[in-house]
């Protein structure tokens with residue numbers, strides 16, 4: 001009697017355990033299935049490395065008047081394209097390496113394409129903490145050196161995109177680009 005009483009008190013415990021286990025297996029299966037469906041979807045949304053590496057942008061220079069600058073997007077980065085005036089070019093060329101915070105690629109001739117001195121093309125990301133400097137719109141401040149002014153912490157760049165006043169430590173980077181004609185460049 002004692003045994004049957006004990007059995008009467010615990011008949012369901014084995015069943016509950018089995019049921020819980022079955023539910024757990026069923027849920028795990030659902031989660032694995034959901035994961036298997038989600039992964040190819042997410043994976044298919046990522047551009048392949050080849051596409052990222054090859055992506056390039058063509059820029060028509062004809063609408064950019066002397067003294068003006070524009071911003072184009074290349075691989076998610078702002079690219080500044082400035083049509084420099086004769087005075088801005090001379091100012092950039094007259095600067096000596098000893099005057100620069102970052103002399104690497106500091107000569108103006110190293111920062112423009114030969115025969116195209118009037119066009120400066122730089123990555124528009126401040127080398128301090130990554131803000132986008134001002135200086136492309138006519139109403140923007142360009143700083144004391146006539147290039148770009150970073151409003152985040154006051155860095156200033158000259159008409160060659162070189163840092164002339166910190167805290168930014170480096171000149172604006174130069175993206176890969178080439179002239180396809182006198183009025184068109186291809187960035188990337």
Ligand code: FES
Nearest residue numbers: 126128129150153
């Ligand atoms: S991010 Fe440009 S000065 Fe700090």
